[in-house]
Amino acid sequence: xxxxxxLMAQVAPEQTAPAVPIRxxxxxxxxxxxxxxKQLALALPKTMTADRMSRIVLTEIKRTPALAKCSPASFxxxxxxxxxxxxxxxxxxxxxxxxxxxxxxxxxxRANCQLIIGYRGMIDLARRSGQIQSLxxxxxxxxxxxxYELGLHPDIKHxxxxxxxxxxxxxxxxxxxxxxxxxxxxxxxxxxxxKVRNASKAGKSGPWVSHFEEMAKKTVIRRLFKYLPVSIxxxxxxxxxxxxxxxxxxxxxxxxxAEFVDHGxxx
Numbered sequence: 001x002x003x004x005x006x007l008m009a010q011v012a013p014e015q016t017a018p019a020v021p022i023r024x025x026x027x028x029x030x031x032x033x034x035x036x037x038k039q040l041a042l043a044l045p046k047t048m049t050a051d052r053m054s055r056i057v058l059t060e061i062k063r064t065p066a067l068a069k070c071s072p073a074s075f076x077x078x079x080x081x082x083x084x085x086x087x088x089x090x091x092x093x094x095x096x097x098x099x100x101x102x103x104x105x106x107x108x109x110r111a112n113c114q115l116i117i118g119y120r121g122m123i124d125l126a127r128r129s130g131q132i133q134s135l136x137x138x139x140x141x142x143x144x145x146x147x148y149e150l151g152l153h154p155d156i157k158h159x160x161x162x163x164x165x166x167x168x169x170x171x172x173x174x175x176x177x178x179x180x181x182x183x184x185x186x187x188x189x190x191x192x193x194x195k196v197r198n199a200s201k202a203g204k205s206g207p208w209v210s211h212f213e214e215m216a217k218k219t220v221i222r223r224l225f226k227y228l229p230v231s232i233x234x235x236x237x238x239x240x241x242x243x244x245x246x247x248x249x250x251x252x253x254x255x256x257x258a259e260f261v262d263h264g265x266x267x
Contacts, residue, residue, distance in 0.1 A: 142167030
């Protein structure tokens, strides 16, 4: 068992030790190296291997070259956060994204790399609590039949239009069925979604541009989380995601407790 600071020191010793005259490795070289993979193995759940996560991260570097120019400490931290949450970064599954942000640049002027959780990642985290039977989010378009009400008898009725072009997106809502019975839901209008997007430092790039509907679903699920019996891990992930949205630097301490628990791959 290692503390998070000790873990980072092992992964990226050049960030914590005095400068020495050795050739600096690129981020891709560190990610594909055995030392980093060993740390990933400590953080990852047993359903995912360090080799797979390493390959996925290398693919993300190739897809977004700006990641290779990020602050090494922030990049390693974001990858390890992703591993700790058991989420795969990238657009393939839409669970999480690694994005370069210009906020909080280091002494060398390098941007931060931050983890943005996708809506599928939010759903996955919520289901792990064992108290949520199902959790889904749906977009509502102008040609759909849609009504909802709150108060003493909250309810939603949504009949999607059969037309190929359903018109503009008007609402997004999320519904959770609890294992012990009962339903929780949350509805957000397009203006409310846009308000969240405009407040986000990543609102004009990344998944907000390439996967707007998915990010809208994530936003309403994130709001619904506050009323669900989710795990501490899931609730902390939401806090980290909100912090990243505000453009604040996220460190490994935001995800990990003071002591890092080894629950990684069985050897």
